[in-house]
Amino acid sequence: MAERVFQASDDAAGLTPEAAFAVLGDETRLNVVRVLWSAGASHEYDDVDDTASTMPYSELRRRVGVEDNGRFNYHLSKLVPHFVRKTDDGYRLSGGGKRIARAVVAIAGAHDAELPGVVGTACPVCGGVVEASYEDQWLRFACTQCDGLFGDAAPNGTLLNAPFPAPGLAERTADDALATELYRCTSDLTDMMQGVCPECASAARGTLVVCDGHDPAPGEPCEACGTPFVAWGDLRCGTCQFAKRLPVELCVLALAPAIGFLYERGTNVLAPSLDDLFDLVQTRVRTTVTDDPRRAVTTIDGGDEVLTVRLDDYLTVVDVSR
Ligand SMILES: [Zn+2]
Ligand SMILES: [Zn+2]
Ligand SMILES: [Zn+2]
Structure with missing residues (x-):
């Protein structure tokens, strides 16, 4: 029997990303989302009670501030059902509408920001001073004295670089922000290595990228790829x-066998310190690449035992052994 897959119901089918942008590309409609969100008019599936709170049409129109009934109706109708649900008692945000509201909250705040720059941890590569910077809503930690880890793939000195919502910086020191970013990165990576996109829940695909002429001198990056790492996910x-x-190496650390192996030995890979993570990657985790069939073979030295994980060209686990 053929496998069954989800089909969208008729009224909700076919809202392309372009159409969603078009629907939301209007101030009045975004104001409807804002007013419903501010008033808590939504179905709180993710809260402790399962009640829906709604707002009557007349109140919604008054709060959005549109006098013309016909014009308001027109804009409201564009939002239903994808972003706003109409019930017998009034209007509330849909799950999609709540996500829009949360996305707006997450991107509000500073675009670029001055951070209390220097991190308490020294650069795990060279012992130099590590500085935090925030630009274009990316939070970057970079060494002021060495080239960092990513070669040409990131600005010089980069040790860690990831998108970070501005509200998450509030009341965090640079060290707190570093710990938070490491946690978020690992969490995203565990999702991706399970084949799930953390943003939209679609299938995430992995590809193994190998530096064919990899030949780093001790303490130096490889000239061919500009990094110390032979294989990238x-x-x-x-x-x-x-x-x-x-x-x-980092992709493998996001897999359950590695998480468990290291946890038993005192390291929580899901919430690592920068020092722990670098110590792991630089001294205890090794990757080699074999051909025919091509595999990335990563070993993790646990002291008493070694864990070996083999990944194929699609970063799928082929086997795990101790
Ligand atoms: Zn350094
Ligand atoms: Zn996605
Ligand atoms: Zn290389």
């Missing part, structure tokens, strides 16, 4: 374009 979502590109 390229993980991306074809639906929303969310992507991560990281050394295979």
